[in-house]
Amino acid sequence: xxxxxxxxxxxxxxxxxxxxxxxxxxxxxxxxxxxxxxxxxxxxxxxxxxxxxxxxxxxxxxxxxxxxxxxxxxxxxxxxxxxxxxxxxxxxxxxxxxxxxxxxxxxxxxxxxxxxxxxxxxxxxxxxxxxxxxxxxxxxxxxxxxxxxxxxxxxxxxxxxxxxxxxxxxxxxxxxxxxxxxxx
Amino acid sequence: xxxxxxxxxxxxxxxxxxxxxxxxxxxxxxxxxxxxxxxxxxxxxxxxxxxxxxxxxxxxxxxxxxxxxxxxxxxxxxxxxxxxxxxxxxxxxxxxxxxxxxxxxxxxxxxxxxxxxxxxxxxxxxxxxxxxxxxxxxxxxxxxxxxxxxxxxxxxxxxxxxxxxxxxxxxxxxxxxxxxxxxxxxxxxxxxxxxxxxxxxxxxxxxxxxxxxxxxxxxxxxxxxxxxxxxxxxxxxxxxxxxxxxxxxxxxxxxxxxxxxxxxxxxxxxxxxxxxxxxxxxxxxxxxxxxxxxxxxxxxxxxxxxxxxxxxxxxxxxxxxxxxxxxxxxxxxxxxxxxxxxxxxxxxxxxxxxxxxxxxxxxxxxx
Numbered sequence: 027x028x029x030x031x032x033x034x035x036x037x038x039x040x041x042x043x044x045x046x047x048x049x050x051x052x053x054x055x056x057x058x059x060x061x062x063x064x065x066x067x068x069x070x071x072x073x074x075x076x077x078x079x080x081x082x083x084x085x086x087x088x089x090x091x092x093x094x095x096x097x098x099x100x101x102x103x104x105x106x107x108x109x110x111x112x113x114x115x116x117x118x119x120x121x122x123x124x125x126x127x128x129x130x131x132x133x134x135x136x137x138x139x140x141x142x143x144x145x146x147x148x149x150x151x152x153x154x155x156x157x158x159x160x161x162x163x164x165x166x167x168x169x170x171x172x173x174x175x176x177x178x179x180x181x182x183x184x185x186x187x188x189x190x191x192x193x194x195x196x197x198x199x200x201x202x203x204x205x206x207x208x209x210x
Numbered sequence: 211x212x213x214x215x216x217x218x219x220x221x222x223x224x225x226x227x228x229x230x231x232x233x234x235x236x237x238x239x240x241x242x243x244x245x246x247x248x249x250x251x252x253x254x255x256x257x258x259x260x261x262x263x264x265x266x267x268x269x270x271x272x273x274x275x276x277x278x279x280x281x282x283x284x285x286x287x288x289x290x291x292x293x294x295x296x297x298x299x300x301x302x303x304x305x306x307x308x309x310x311x312x313x314x315x316x317x318x319x320x321x322x323x324x325x326x327x328x329x330x331x332x333x334x335x336x337x338x339x340x341x342x343x344x345x346x347x348x349x350x351x352x353x354x355x356x357x358x359x360x361x362x363x364x365x366x367x368x369x370x371x372x373x374x375x376x377x378x379x380x381x382x383x384x385x386x387x388x389x390x391x392x393x394x395x396x397x398x399x400x401x402x403x404x405x406x407x408x409x410x411x412x413x414x415x416x417x418x419x420x421x422x423x424x425x426x427x428x429x430x431x432x433x434x435x436x437x438x439x440x441x442x443x444x445x446x447x448x449x450x451x452x453x454x455x456x457x458x459x460x461x462x463x464x465x466x467x468x469x470x471x472x473x474x475x476x477x478x479x480x481x482x483x484x485x486x487x488x489x490x491x492x493x494x495x496x497x498x499x500x501x502x503x504x505x506x507x508x509x510x511x512x513x514x515x516x517x518x519x520x521x522x523x524x525x526x527x528x529x530x531x532x533x534x535x536x537x538x539x540x541x542x543x544x545x546x547x548x549x550x551x552x553x554x555x556x557x558x559x560x561x562x563x564x565x566x567x568x569x570x571x572x573x574x575x576x577x
Contacts, residue, residue: 101327102435103325103331104437104441108438108440108441108511108514108515116548118549118555118567119435119437119562120561120562120563120564120567121435121560121561121562121563123563123565132324132326132327134327137562137564137566137567138548138567140546140548175544178546180547
């Protein structure tokens with residue numbers, strides 16, 4: 027049969043030469059390859075201390091956005107949930123009370139908002155569907171955990187910190203402060 | 211009585227025979243499908259409705275066999291009767307499509323486009339119309355009209371900014387109830403649906419204004435913000451009601467009856483008017499005899515997530531494992547805050563507030 031690829035070589039059964047017989051030479055050749063790798067660029071990083079930059083289009087953990095006045099943008103229109111192919115998003119809407127106008131942007135808001143991270147496939151369709159710029163996929167991973175229960179993310183876990191009352195946390199969440207610390 | 215003569219009318223190259231006195235729109239509805247012009251204000255169950263929104267404009271290419279001249283302008287098909295040998299163009303006419311796009315643009319000039327908040331979204335005729343004929347953006351550069359909020363009582367929510375002034379609700383009050391207390395006040399840009407003096411609409415059949423409203427201007431306060439239409443499951447149900455036929459659609463989440471509406475046909479018109487008691491008071495599953503699921507158009511957003519004709523595979527686990535059932539690793543209700551067994555949304559009279567959910571609002575918002 028004709029060879030299908032160029033790779034297969036007939037086994038060389040000729041008797042070993044002197045260099046091959048002392049073995050050390052071949053070991054030295056192998057060690058030389060290993061040695062040159064010391065001076066090559068490392069393929070790995072020390073993960074928890076160092077992190078790789080994310081692509082700007084990376085689809086990671088969700089955040090629920092607030093507007094510049096710190097009000098929640100989400101109006102519980104349900105478009106993210108209807109767009110979600112994994113049916114990971116559920117919500118319950120409520121009407122804003124007169125004294126809650128500084129908390130919620132629109133008349134209607136999401137009283138409950140949950141994403142089941144066990145179901146989520148991070149496709150980003152919720153982000154595409156959102157008419158209010160309320161949900162974004164951030165440049166972080168959903169952290170690993172031992173219990174299933176901790177993967178049901180409620181509004182507590184998803185909402186970005188308030189930029190008015192909690193500016194520092196907000197900047198950290200936005201990735202503004204950490205960058206400054208590195209430079210200084 | 212003499213037999214009404216049958217007129218032959220051709221709509222978009224489809225010929226149909228209809229009795230004299232039928233409007234072009236109704237003749238087109240008998241054909242059905244794409245050739246039917248959309249109608250925002252015409253309602254076949256309401257006398258004198260139609261002729262206001264101009265979305266049903268069609269081109270008449272030949273008036274009749276006796277006088278085959280074309281009509282010079284586009285005509286409102288809901289108000290124009292067919293003639294023998296009339297040739298009508300709807301979707302085959304460029305002029306009609308262009309005019310309809312213009313009409314939609316005008317209807318949307320003052321429409322707030324707050325569909326994410328609006329309860330009508332998903333079953334809104336204006337939404338459907340805009341998807342089909344509307345432009346992507348607006349050319350309107352001015353601020354939209356706003357109105358003073360008007361309270362229409364505990365059952366009906368009025369959002370005047372969304373109104374397109376189709377007058378259907380006025381006809382409902384005129385023709386179904388014994389006393390009309392609301393109407394269109396003022397003129398031109400200021401025209402609004404309101405009661406002259408702050409007055410609640412509390413007639414027995416006044417709830418039907420919610421069903422006839424083609425947009426979200428009149429919505430059900432007992433359903434307000436409870437859920438999106440496409441997350442509720444519509445079922446046919448009936449009850450023994452002394453006032454009305456009792457034939458309704460229930461819009462359910464699990465066993466909760468979130469909303470009751472009259473049954474609607476393929477044109478979005480109600481089949482039987484229902485009374486206020488059925489619509490607003492009977493929010494318990496025990497009040498109703500459920501007949502079966504509503505057939506929802508497969509292209510409607512309401513049918514999203516409704517898995518029909520689903521064949522569940524046989525569960526083989528217990529057979530293989532000698533009768534042992536798989537261990538449930540997590541009961542979602544033990545973690546999830548949504549749809550808690552303790553909170554019954556259907557039992558809340560109006561829209562839910564932060565006070566209706568636990569934990570109270572401070573835990574959620576003050577991060």
